[in-house]
Amino acid sequence: MGGIEEDMADRRxxxxxxxxxxxxxxxxxxxxxxxxxxxxxxxxxxxxCHHLHQFWIFVGYGKHVGDSVWTSLRxxxxxxxxxxxxxxxxxxxxxxxxxxxxxxxxxxxLEADWADYRSCREIRKGAAFAVHVFVSWLFVSKLRVGIVGxxxxxxxxxxxxVLGLFVYMISGECRLTWTGFSSQAIVGLWPFLKLSIxxxxxxxxxxxxxxxxxxVSGYLEKNDVAVxxxxxxxxxxxCESMIPLGFLAAAGVRVANELGAGxxxxxxxxxxxxAATSLVVGLLFFAIIMGFHNSIALFFSxxxxxxxxxxKLSVQxxxxxxxxxxxxxxxxxxxxxGWQAIVAYxxxxxxxxxGVPLGIFLGWFHNSGIWGIWIGMIGGTVVQTLIxxxxxxxxxxxxxxxxxxxxxERPEYSNQ
Numbered sequence: 001m002g003g004i005e006e007d008m009a010d011r012r013x014x015x016x017x018x019x020x021x022x023x024x025x026x027x028x029x030x031x032x033x034x035x036x037x038x039x040x041x042x043x044x045x046x047x048x049c050h051h052l053h054q055f056w057i058f059v060g061y062g063k064h065v066g067d068s069v070w071t072s073l074r075x076x077x078x079x080x081x082x083x084x085x086x087x088x089x090x091x092x093x094x095x096x097x098x099x100x101x102x103x104x105x106x107x108x109x110l111e112a113d114w115a116d117y118r119s120c121r122e123i124r125k126g127a128a129f130a131v132h133v134f135v136s137w138l139f140v141s142k143l144r145v146g147i148v149g150x151x152x153x154x155x156x157x158x159x160x161x162v163l164g165l166f167v168y169m170i171s172g173e174c175r176l177t178w179t180g181f182s183s184q185a186i187v188g189l190w191p192f193l194k195l196s197i198x199x200x201x202x203x204x205x206x207x208x209x210x211x212x213x214x215x216v217s218g219y220l221e222k223n224d225v226a227v228x229x230x231x232x233x234x235x236x237x238x239c240e241s242m243i244p245l246g247f248l249a250a251a252g253v254r255v256a257n258e259l260g261a262g263x264x265x266x267x268x269x270x271x272x273x274x275a276a277t278s279l280v281v282g283l284l285f286f287a288i289i290m291g292f293h294n295s296i297a298l299f300f301s302x303x304x305x306x307x308x309x310x311x312k313l314s315v316q317x318x319x320x321x322x323x324x325x326x327x328x329x330x331x332x333x334x335x336x337x338g339w340q341a342i343v344a345y346x347x348x349x350x351x352x353x354x355g356v357p358l359g360i361f362l363g364w365f366h367n368s369g370i371w372g373i374w375i376g377m378i379g380g381t382v383v384q385t386l387i388x389x390x391x392x393x394x395x396x397x398x399x400x401x402x403x404x405x406x407x408x409e410r411p412e413y414s415n416q
Contacts, residue, residue: 096154096155096158099155099158099159099161099162100158102162102166103158103161103162103165106162106165106166106169107165109169109174109178110165110168110169110174127164128157128160128161128164131157131160132153132157135153135156135157136150136153139152139153140153209351209352209355209356209377209380210234210237210320210377211234212356212377213230213234213370213373213374213377214227214230214231214234216363216370216373225303225305225306225309226309226370228301228303228306228309229297229306229309229310229312229313230313230370232297232300232301232306232310233310233313233316233317235300236289236296236317236321237317237320237321237324240285240321241321241324241328243278243281243325244278244281244282244324244325244326244327244328244329245328247274247277247278247281247328247329247332248328248329248331248332249332250274250332251270251271251274251275251329251332251333251336252332252333252335252336253336254267254270254274254336255267255270255271255332255333255336255337256336256337256338256404258270258401259336259337259397259400259401259403259404260404260405260408262401262402262404262405263401264397264398264400264401265397267336267337267397267400267401268395268397271329271333271392274329274332274333275326275329275330275333275392278325278326278328278329279325279326281325282321282322282323282324282325282326283322285318285321285322285325286318286319286321286322289314289317289318289321290314290315290318293310293311293314293315293318294307294311295307296310296314297310297311312371313370313371313374316371316374316375316378319378320374320378320381323378323381323382323385324381326385326389327381327384327385327388330385330388330389330391330392331343331388333388333392334388334391334392337395337400338400338403338404338407339391342391343388346384346387346388347384350380350381350383350384350387351377351380351381351384352380354379354380354383355376355377355378355379355380355381355383356376356377356380357376358376358377358379358380359372359373359374359375359376359377359379359380360373360376361376362375362376363376
């Protein structure tokens with residue numbers, strides 16, 4: 001049971017973390033900025049939604065490759081825990097990630113018609129959750145098809161969400177943004193394809209970053225305890241990260257909308273409020289973890305060794321949560337301002353040229369084990385956060401607003 005619990009806990013954490021870079025790249029500034037202009041707003045969004053379809057399909061398969069590589073490495077490091085992963089990945093990942101492509105395509109479209117998005121969001125979540133619970137109970141508890149049944153249920157729930165969003169989108173409820181399919185989808189395809197390729201590669205790298213901790217822990221002594229403890233920490237981190245990821249999406253869309261409307265002060269204010277609010281949330285969770293570090297693992301395990309290991313890692317977990325409450329919002333602001341390429345290079349440099357080498361140095365050459373490896377990887381996140389803060393503080397918002405306005409008025413968009 002230890003292997004099953006660890007596998008499923010870690011699988012949940014990977015789904016939470018996978019959204020991070022997706023949000024970085026999906027909020028294409030040219031989509032969001034259409035709110036600022038009344039005339040081209042509807043068709044310009046439709047024009048880019050066709051490109052988003054190709055973008056998300058590519059990202060979905062990119063994530064599939066990343067998951068497969070991660071599973072292979074993890075199986076070698078922790079054989080007993082990795083035995084179930086290939087079965088789950090083979091049954092769930094291909095269809096799930098193809099569904100993920102379409103889900104985010106629909107989300108991006110609905111976010112452009114914010115009133116419609118708010119009205120359908122709660123209904124969609126409630127209905128999908130209710131169906132998912134029932135089908136999970138049917139397959140796992142009654143039919144007893146095991147982990148394969150869990151994968152099938154996950155596929156079914158994702159595709160049910162896709163169907164619901166798509167039907168809602170084309171049913172006439174999104175009259176402000178949906179005007180039907182258009183041949184304009186082929187205009188500007190090559191630049192968007194380049195963005196798709198870069199984003200797919202970045203998604204694989206982002207997916208592996210913090211999960212490298214679990215891979216490395218498999219080579220340590222008493223790796224069963226290390227893997228269990230890290231899986232618990234990553235699951236807690238993944239659950240909490242949903243809050244700053246929500247701020248990321250909101251900040252990206254809001255900043256882009258204000259820039260598209262030529263409102264530089266509104267964009268700056270939205271960035272400041274989003275960052276401050278997310279920071280408060282991060283401080284709250286930081287205090288909770290530090291205050292209950294002795295008992296937080298009891299929600300996941302009754303093993304004294306695992307609880308003790310999680311307690312030792314609580315400081316790193318709290319620091320990771322704190323900085324990852326600031327960084328996603330700043331990334332959302334950067335993406336909403338049209339700095340996608342800059343953020344992508346920052347992520348590569350900070351994660352894999354600073355965080356990973358520093359973690360290896362502290363973990364192996366400084367004999368600090370998994371504690372030192374995690375501290376080094378936090379160092380990469382800290383550097384990334386500081387760079388994004390500097391970029392945001394030094395931003396000329398008036399120039400960005402003018403650039404956004406000129407982008408909307410380009411000839412290829414103005415006649416849509």
